[in-house]
Amino acid sequence: MTDDHSRPVEAEPVVPPRPRSMDPQEIGFTPQRMVGWLAPLLLLSTGLRALLAILFGAYLDKRELQNSLDGEWFDHSATADGEMWLDYVADLGDGFHSTYSVAWLLAQRQLTLDGDELPRGRLLLMGGDQVYPLASGDAYENRMKGPYRAALPEPPPDQPRPTLFALPGNHDWYDGLTAFLRLFARRKDGHIGGWRTQQRRSYFAVKLPGNWWVFAMDEQFGAYIDDPQLLYFEKAARNVRPEDRIILMTPSPKWVKATTEDPAAYDATDYFLRTILAPTGANVRVLVSGDMHHYARYSGPDRQLITCGGGGAYLLATHQLPEQLTVPPEETLTRSKSRSRRYDLATRFPSAAESRRLSWGVFRRVPARNPGFATMLGIIQTLTMLAMAGAASQGGNIQRLFTIPLSMMILIVLGGTVLFARPPGAAFHNHARHWLFGLGHGFAQIGLAILGAWVWLRTPAHDWSWPGPLVVAAVVYGPIIGFLSTQLCALYLLIAGQFQVNVNELFAGQSIEDRKSFLRLHIAADGSLTIHPIGIEAICRKWVADPDGDPHSPWLRPDEPLVAHRIEPPIRVE
Incomplete structure (x- = not known):
């Protein structure tokens, strides 16, 4: 006891003098913003750490040492x-x-x-x-x-x-x-x-x-x-x-x-x-x-x-x-x-x-709180659209549409959306609805890329000499499609949340204080x-x-x- x-x-510890402002040098710490939980690097980092904790938690467990x-x-x-x-x-x-x-x-x-x-x-x-x-x-x-x-x-x-x-x-x-x-x-x-x-x-x-x-x-x-x-x-x-x-x-x-x-x-x-x-x-x-x-x-x-x-x-x-x-x-x-x-x-x-x-604030708060997430979606959508447009411009039979770049981008989109719906912490619960919603979200994002490729092929920019199309896609198409893709993801979160899928991400992405x-x-x-x-x-x-x-x-x-x-x-x- x-x-x-x-x-x-x-x-007693030595207490610093009372600060006269909120300067970090005076208060002794740096005030932080709310965490942007959908930031790409943070999503990757926390996902890996959660997975490591599940797979190797027993090896990292310090409770025995206590x-x-x-x-x-x-x-x-x-x-x-x-x-x-x-x-x-x-x-x-x-x-x-x-x-x-x-x-x-x-x-x-x-x-x-x-x-x-x-x-x-x-x-x-x-x-x-x-x-x-x-x-x-x-x-x-x-x-x-x-x-x-x-x-x-x-x-x-x-x-x-x-x-x-x-x-x-x-x-x-x-x-x-x-x-x-x-x-x-x-x-x-x-x-x-x-x-x-x-x-x-x-x-x-x-x-x-x-x-x-x-x-x-x-x-x-x-x-x-x-x-x-x-x-x-x-x-x-x-x-x-x-x-x-x-x-x-x-x-x-x-x-x-x-x-x-x-x-x-x-x-x-x-x-x-x-x-x-x-x-x-x-x-x-x-x-x-x-x-x-x-x-x-x-x-x-x-x-x-x-x-x-x-x-x-x-x-x-x-x-x-x-x-x-x-x-x-x-x-x-x-x-x-x-x-x-x-x-x-x-x-x-x-x-x-x-x-x-x-x-319902997900449509407004997700892009505002997570600009890196919108940027990531814009990059993925742009690369997928360019791969689709390049395959479609070659003509030929249906097999030629699935080029290596396009196949890779489709796998990245579907893999990412399934992992997003089934984070490492829930990977062993075997809920089929996570797979269904993850794949549904992935195909919706691919559908948006198809629509973007259809529009892109009807603009003069796709016939310009290289790297003109890439510059236009990055400067004009990327920001627009990034915003639309983020709104599509927000719609997915709102719908999936009604079925106990990505409920945490629906609100984590908003960072409501x-x-x-x-x-x-x-x-x-x-x-x-x-x-x-x-x-x-x-x-x-x-x-x-x-x-x-x-x-x-x-x-x-x-x-x-x-x-x-x-x-x-x-x-x-x-």
């Missing part, structure tokens, strides 16, 4: 009045404006909602994906650590120093947890601004007041739960009593993905519940996760299943969520070991109607837990330095309204 008094007091690190659970149950406030946020570390908007609200001494005062949490629980798109020291510094340090540069002088615990998500895992462990699991207590870091591994167990516990399990890419992690939680579980209640943090909401993607997705979570927590006799009342970038709560007779991934990353659709879940799914092997229960969708943010409306969310939880003196889901309709995009503020106040303050609201009435767990 590790508590607040078991370690020597570490010297057995050499301190393996104690943490005791934060001692409070003067028997109650505690704590916060939960996940999927942060994307664009500066969205990430810092949430961090600024989390750092405020208190939030006033509907006349209720909600104090800042003594614990800040980060639920995964603390950085995008790929984990590295610089990425953490610019996209997560810097903004959170600016939001709470020093601990409050009249309150206990808040503690931060972080659970890795799949993007934290892409470098094998190297940068994550360096930032969050230091040998001595570390600091991210006014928050201190205390954990020693990528998973943790924390005892809270009122007979509550937080168990955070690290289970990524469908991997097994490693033996050191199981031993860690078995040791912590020996201190859990039958009257205790548990909040279980997971990297992703497998209760949803088991219904929408793969029925076996929930198996590892079910195994953890059955073998580690069930023998204690304690009740697991709340399961909470990020990974899906919205807020959704499923309610059942025994527990609440909450997804809250609104810490800063792009918004994800909610209108595709199932209205009811059966957990564990009845078609999995765990059905014979665990009793399945039904959970109803109680609340989602944004609403289903608003989510559908936002999905607004509609963010986090949780503020309160454990009362009587042991009851109240969950306050907090939403932000519109983030702040204008910030000004506050050089004369108190040392612990945010370095940057909003220069336009930043309003938080309750997503739904407080959820009371007796």
